[in-house]
Amino acid sequence: MSRHRIVRGMDYSDEYDGYNDIYGHSVDDDCVSPTDQQWLFDRTGARGQQSISAFISKNKDIQEEAEQGDDDDEDEAYRKARRDSESFQMPELTDLDQAKLSSCVDEVRSVVGDSVSERRIVETTMRFDYNIQKILDEILNEETNKIEREKQFPKPKISANINKVTTVVTTPKTPLKVTLATQKEPKRGFEIASPKVPGSPVVSGRNTPVDIGVGGDDAGRSATSIFKVSKDQAHRNAQQLYEQERSSQKSHMHMIVIGHVDAGKSTLMGHLLYDTGNVSQRVMHKHEQESKKLGKQSFMYAWVLDETGEERARGITMDVGQSRIETKSKIVTLLDAPGHKDFIPNMISGATQADVALLVVDATRGEFESGFELGGQTREHAILVRSLGVNQLGVVINKLDTVGWSNERFTEIVNKLKSFLKQAGFKESDVSFTPCSGLTGENLTKPAQEPALKAWYGEGPHLLDIIDHFKVPERAIDRPLRLSVSDIYKGTGSGFCISGRIETGALCLNDKVLVGASREQAQVKSLSMDELSQTSVFAGDQISVTLAGVDINNITVGCIICDPQMPIPVTTRFQCRIIVFNVKVPITMGYPVLLHHQSLIEPAVVCKLTASIHKSTGEVVKKKPRCLGNNSCALVELETSRPICIERYADFKELGRIMLRVSGVTIAAGMVTKIR
Numbered sequence: 001m002s003r004h005r006i007v008r009g010m011d012y013s014d015e016y017d018g019y020n021d022i023y024g025h026s027v028d029d030d031c032v033s034p035t036d037q038q039w040l041f042d043r044t045g046a047r048g049q050q051s052i053s054a055f056i057s058k059n060k061d062i063q064e065e066a067e068q069g070d071d072d073d074e075d076e077a078y079r080k081a082r083r084d085s086e087s088f089q090m091p092e093l094t095d096l097d098q099a100k101l102s103s104c105v106d107e108v109r110s111v112v113g114d115s116v117s118e119r120r121i122v123e124t125t126m127r128f129d130y131n132i133q134k135i136l137d138e139i140l141n142e143e144t145n146k147i148e149r150e151k152q153f154p155k156p157k158i159s160a161n162i163n164k165v166t167t168v169v170t171t172p173k174t175p176l177k178v179t180l181a182t183q184k185e186p187k188r189g190f191e192i193a194s195p196k197v198p199g200s201p202v203v204s205g206r207n208t209p210v211d212i213g214v215g216g217d218d219a220g221r222s223a224t225s226i227f228k229v230s231k232d233q234a235h236r237n238a239q240q241l242y243e244q245e246r247s248s249q250k251s252h253m254h255m256i257v258i259g260h261v262d263a264g265k266s267t268l269m270g271h272l273l274y275d276t277g278n279v280s281q282r283v284m285h286k287h288e289q290e291s292k293k294l295g296k297q298s299f300m301y302a303w304v305l306d307e308t309g310e311e312r313a314r315g316i317t318m319d320v321g322q323s324r325i326e327t328k329s330k331i332v333t334l335l336d337a338p339g340h341k342d343f344i345p346n347m348i349s350g351a352t353q354a355d356v357a358l359l360v361v362d363a364t365r366g367e368f369e370s371g372f373e374l375g376g377q378t379r380e381h382a383i384l385v386r387s388l389g390v391n392q393l394g395v396v397i398n399k400l401d402t403v404g405w406s407n408e409r410f411t412e413i414v415n416k417l418k419s420f421l422k423q424a425g426f427k428e429s430d431v432s433f434t435p436c437s438g439l440t441g442e443n444l445t446k447p448a449q450e451p452a453l454k455a456w457y458g459e460g461p462h463l464l465d466i467i468d469h470f471k472v473p474e475r476a477i478d479r480p481l482r483l484s485v486s487d488i489y490k491g492t493g494s495g496f497c498i499s500g501r502i503e504t505g506a507l508c509l510n511d512k513v514l515v516g517a518s519r520e521q522a523q524v525k526s527l528s529m530d531e532l533s534q535t536s537v538f539a540g541d542q543i544s545v546t547l548a549g550v551d552i553n554n555i556t557v558g559c560i561i562c563d564p565q566m567p568i569p570v571t572t573r574f575q576c577r578i579i580v581f582n583v584k585v586p587i588t589m590g591y592p593v594l595l596h597h598q599s600l601i602e603p604a605v606v607c608k609l610t611a612s613i614h615k616s617t618g619e620v621v622k623k624k625p626r627c628l629g630n631n632s633c634a635l636v637e638l639e640t641s642r643p644i645c646i647e648r649y650a651d652f653k654e655l656g657r658i659m660l661r662v663s664g665v666t667i668a669a670g671m672v673t674k675i676r
């Protein structure tokens with residue numbers, strides 16, 4: 001079973017088999033961590049590092065490579081290019097005037113859109129001393145006059161024969177008749193069903209949002225008549241395009257690396273990147289010298305992915321680090337997740353992008369136990385990734401050097417994990433176990449060299465083999481576009497950029513899309529993947545997009561960008577089937593939670609307990625229960641304070657999964673069954 005499957009024409013009851021597979025078994029109560037530990041965690045005085053000093057003394061300094069290129073020159077060239085492209089000088093203003101100017105520019109833009117240059121708006125604003133009424137009258141009158149002039153004196157068009165000047169009458173653009181007084185507030189798609197919604201995003205007015213209703217399982221599924229897209233976009237055969245563009249390339253996969261804090265995830269990935277030639281000797285030498293200066297040489301490989309000063313100073317990963325490696329058969333993007341429980345929201349956001357996962361456990365005596373049995377993150381991470389649809393798992397029994405490469409310790413850990421992972425919903429055939437040491441590099445990219453390990457493991461698969469043997473999930477390319485936004489930032493040119501993962505469908509340059517719950521229309525101005533520009537991107541790709549024609553305030557992390565011909569439902573209320581993991585207080589009606597859906601984190605309340613259901617059979621055990629306790633399974637309704645984009649699990653598995661958290665603890669995971 002894959003995370004991205006084509007569900008059109010599928011028997012949904014079959015799909016729910018997978019669901020029972022995940023949630024049909026109980027999970028021990030201590031799967032989530034206690035919440036009352038200190039926020040600031042410092043592991044630099046980490047425990048159980050018996051062989052680090054031995055490693056450091058054995059590990060020869062990495063030789064510095066000859067300097068390659070000059071970063072400073074590149075920076076200067078970049079800065080110069082930026083200066084050249086920004087030749088228009090903004091007036092020098094006080095902070096107050098600057099704020100007044102920005103608000104006037106926004107206001108004018110909301111009426112005239114992109115048809116008038118920034119320079120003209122700024123100059124007119126200065127001329128009319130921030131009087132928005134006068135500025136708009138001036139700009140709109142000028143626009144109308146321009147169009148009238150063009151009507152009377154159409155521009156001559158030079159024909160192929162340069163001696164003969166042909167006059168071509170151009171169709172004038174519709175005059176901009178809008179004035180501030182008559183300007184109607186554009187209707188927001190989500191206002192219909194949610195009149196009481198507070199703090200809804202502003203709509204820019206550059207492109208009126210599509211008014212296609214909110215809520216209901218078919219909400220907004222037929223906007224074709226309202227929103228026109230190009231013929232190419234309307235009739236595109238995405239699967240064919242994918243085969244044309246990608247058939248000669250290696251398949252691409254995203255792998256998240258999870259596990260309890262300090263299990264050695266970053267060190268393992270850093271060393272793997274170094275051994276596969278993805279980190280130069282020069283960079284590694286720099287990390288080694290700098291970490292040595294701070295007395296943290298054991299973190300030198302972790303520094304490859306832990307890039308921020310705070311991460312390095314505290315010796316923990318805080319956000320998901322990204323890098324890529326190439327194996328024999330595929331290209332793999334590595335997502336190094338933070339292990340500490342305070343950063344689980346970041347880990348969840350990373351896991352939503354993953355196709356497969358690598359669970360790293362520390363074999364050191366006492367350390368495996370605290371990560372697995374005593375409320376650590378080993379269990380919670382495994383359950384979270386499974387709940388998010390990841391079903392292939394590689395388990396790395398790491399730091400085996402600290403137990404003298406003991407076969408008994410390896411087998412003991414494998415046995416404990418095997419039964420737990422089965423309960424969590426992983427099939428035995430989809431899970432593999434491998435012994436490693438991220439610090440010494442043992443069994444990472446070549447078969448075991450250490451005699452004590454070789455004695456019982458022989459030529460068993462090394463970590464790179466395990467990664468290479470993951471099956472690439474089938475991508476739902478021929479389904480409508482769904483792009484989940486994980487980041488928003490200002491690009492270098494016009495418009496702004498978002499990054500995220502294409503969950504289903506395809507996206508091409510100049511395509512029209514609908515954005516988030518406001519369903520504002522936008523156009524794709526550029527597409528890139530791994531900093532290389534693209535003309536088309538497909539399900540499974542992690543991409544950056546420059547959008548035009550939409551207000552940046554209407555895009556939020558976690559919102560979904562979708563196909564205008566087949567928009568995603570927008571709602572504030574939906575039903576889902578959940579399994580409750582571990583709650584201190586039983587769930588009752590009105591229970592407040594934080595809803596996690598893709599990268600979205602949104603406050604919500606459990607507004608109805610519809611029924612308690614049997615975990616394995618799905619039969620209703622009790623209608624309208626009063627409360628839900630640990631390990632129970634139920635149908636509940638959730639209500640969010642603002643409208644969100646969501647899909648039923650039966651329609652789009654990728655967008656029909658949710659997670660509920662309270663006070664930093666994951667209390668339930670579920671699947672959307674109905675949209676109200």
Ligand SMILES: Nc1nc2c(ncn2[C@@H]2O[C@H](COP(=O)(O)OP(=O)(O)OP(=O)(O)O)[C@@H](O)[C@H]2O)c(=O)[nH]1
Nearest residue numbers: 261262263264265266267298316317339437438439
């Ligand atoms: N002996 C030994 N120590 C290791 C090994 N791998 C990592 N370490 C040490 O374990 C400590 C934590 O390593 P990290 O790689 O930062 O652990 P992490 O799992 O990425 O930590 P978080 O991302 O913050 O959860 C460091 O001091 C490493 O040097 C190993 O294979 N053997």
